[in-house]
Amino acid sequence: MGMWTKALSGLTTGLVIAVWATETIAARAADKTPQLHALPPLQEQADIVDSWTEERKVLIPGLLRKYGVDAWLMSQREYAEDTVFWALKDAVQFSARRRTTHLFLASPKNGAKNSYSWIDNTAGVWEDLRKLFAEQQLLKPRTIALNTHPEIAFASGLHAGELDTISSALGDEWADRFVLEPMLPVEVVATMVPSRLPWYRRMQETAWAIIEEAFSEKVIVPGKTTALELEWWMREKIQSLNYTTWFQPGVYILTAEGFPLKKERTASRNELRASADRPIQHGDLIHTDFGVTALGLNTDTQHLGYVLYPGETEADIPKGMIEGLKKVNRLQDIVKGNMKIGLTGNKILRASLAQMRDEGIEGKIYCHPTGEWGHSAGTVIGMTNLQDGVPILGEMPLLKDTYYSIELFAEHFVPERNQTLFFPQEEDVYWDANTESWEWVYGRQEKFLLISTPAEDASENPSEL
Numbered sequence: 001m002g003m004w005t006k007a008l009s010g011l012t013t014g015l016v017i018a019v020w021a022t023e024t025i026a027a028r029a030a031d032k033t034p035q036l037h038a039l040p041p042l043q044e045q046a047d048i049v050d051s052w053t054e055e056r057k058v059l060i061p062g063l064l065r066k067y068g069v070d071a072w073l074m075s076q077r078e079y080a081e082d083t084v085f086w087a088l089k090d091a092v093q094f095s096a097r098r099r100t101t102h103l104f105l106a107s108p109k110n111g112a113k114n115s116y117s118w119i120d121n122t123a124g125v126w127e128d129l130r131k132l133f134a135e136q137q138l139l140k141p142r143t144i145a146l147n148t149h150p151e152i153a154f155a156s157g158l159h160a161g162e163l164d165t166i167s168s169a170l171g172d173e174w175a176d177r178f179v180l181e182p183m184l185p186v187e188v189v190a191t192m193v194p195s196r197l198p199w200y201r202r203m204q205e206t207a208w209a210i211i212e213e214a215f216s217e218k219v220i221v222p223g224k225t226t227a228l229e230l231e232w233w234m235r236e237k238i239q240s241l242n243y244t245t246w247f248q249p250g251v252y253i254l255t256a257e258g259f260p261l262k263k264e265r266t267a268s269r270n271e272l273r274a275s276a277d278r279p280i281q282h283g284d285l286i287h288t289d290f291g292v293t294a295l296g297l298n299t300d301t302q303h304l305g306y307v308l309y310p311g312e313t314e315a316d317i318p319k320g321m322i323e324g325l326k327k328v329n330r331l332q333d334i335v336k337g338n339m340k341i342g343l344t345g346n347k348i349l350r351a352s353l354a355q356m357r358d359e360g361i362e363g364k365i366y367c368h369p370t371g372e373w374g375h376s377a378g379t380v381i382g383m384t385n386l387q388d389g390v391p392i393l394g395e396m397p398l399l400k401d402t403y404y405s406i407e408l409f410a411e412h413f414v415p416e417r418n419q420t421l422f423f424p425q426e427e428d429v430y431w432d433a434n435t436e437s438w439e440w441v442y443g444r445q446e447k448f449l450l451i452s453t454p455a456e457d458a459s460e461n462p463s464e465l
């Protein structure tokens with residue numbers, strides 16, 4: 001049993017480990033190089049993930065009571081899974097099989113259990129369900145929640161055909177009690193049990209380490225290496241570590257033409273690539289949007305690098321750029337400070353934007369939950385194209401015990417360039433139940449990653465300048 005498996009054996013142990021890790025790794029983030037973390041053998045990974053899933057499942061009856069529903073029914077056929085299926089499955093399940101049906105009860109009576117699962121391809125499952133419901137006479141489930149929301153992905157995983165089947169198979173007596181409580185599936189998926197944190201932090205450190213290596217002279221040869229090559233280098237690096245990812249890494253050379261926002265990236269990626277895919281040059285401000293996936297967890301990070309001219313040192317970074325990074329660091333603090341549990345994402349967005357403008361900062365805020373999925377369940381705090389509020393997704397309350405990506409940019413006029421540049425950043429935070437505050441999972445970027453080349457290069461390769 002490895003050290004991390006032991007950490008999972010109880011909540012208290014998990015918290016102790018988390019506190020220990022906070023101190024040591026926070027110190028490391030400030031003055032040491034982030035390290036790559038190898039994953040344990042597959043069987044051990046499965047044990048770790050299953051123990052997290054068990055901790056999550058234990059929370060479900062309480063969440064049913066919190067949202068005032070007596071029962072929660074989820075049903076799916078192989079390859080047409082409910083979105084929530086992935087948060088509850090065993091590590092060795094790769095899809096639903098036949099018809100896979102889950103029932104959770106808030107307060108079971110008559111010796112019933114809190115949860116039931118069927119894998120069946122006959123009408124037996126419906127007979128069992130009707131019988132179970134009927135046996136709950138004292139309770140008589142008044143409400144049976146189904147995941148049928150028209151807009152929220154995590155609350156809308158019940159396929160239309162499956163709903164038809166359930167309704168007719170259970171009959172009006174039970175179908176009349178079907179209700180929609182979107183926050184129930186949202187909170188089940190969004191909740192990150194404390195024992196996940198030590199591994200999430202290691203994954204975060206690994207993501208930082210990959211970015212740090214990519215944005216260094218070990219990988220970038222100024223005048224030669226292109227952004228596109230760097231993106232594929234990052235993909236290969238992820239692969240070599242036996243991690244995977246949930247989106248293609250993005251590497252961008254930032255210019256006054258603006259920062260390629262996500263919407264535009266998908267709309268005209270080829271066009272963007274054509275302009276971005278020139279060799280990275282001395283004096284370039286470069287940016288990456290990068291995440292890794294392992295153990296059913298996903299990270300999301302954006303960092304900046306600066307390509308020094310030959311022979312230059314940290315002291316030669318244009319002051320305007322250093323100010324730009326400071327400004328976006330300040331914007332991170334503003335958003336973190338406004339992320340009050342229970343407020344809607346839209347309220348947090350408006351308060352943060354107001355404070356940002358009060359402090360004379362121009363920028364955009366577009367934060368999202370992360371962890372179980374890269375863009376996970378829960379309220380969003382702005383989107384790049386919706387800075388006045390996000391319908392529906394921004395109207396949910398902010399939940400505690402979740403992970404968020406603080407994703408945003410600040411604009412800053414860089415006198416040395418005579419240009420206003422965008423300074424994007426993205427860092428993941430977790431809700432710390434002890435301090436009742438959002439804390440960086442690994443840290444945040446306060447210094448540019450530097451690509452330096454020796455002075456001799458200037459005379460050897462004058463064409464590069």
Ligand SMILES: *[C@@H]1O[C@H](CO)[C@@H](O)[C@H](O)[C@H]1NC(C)=O
Pocket residue numbers: 038039240241242
């Ligand atoms: C990746 O997996 C292979 C095969 O199990 C293993 O030999 C190798 O050591 C792993 N690499 C890392 C960095 O964990």
Ligand SMILES: *[C@@H]1O[C@H](CO)[C@@H](O)[C@H](O)[C@H]1NC(C)=O
Pocket residue numbers: 418
């Ligand atoms: C700075 O840019 C502005 C407009 O973009 C231009 O009018 C001005 O001449 C530039 N200043 C210098 C010193 O190049």
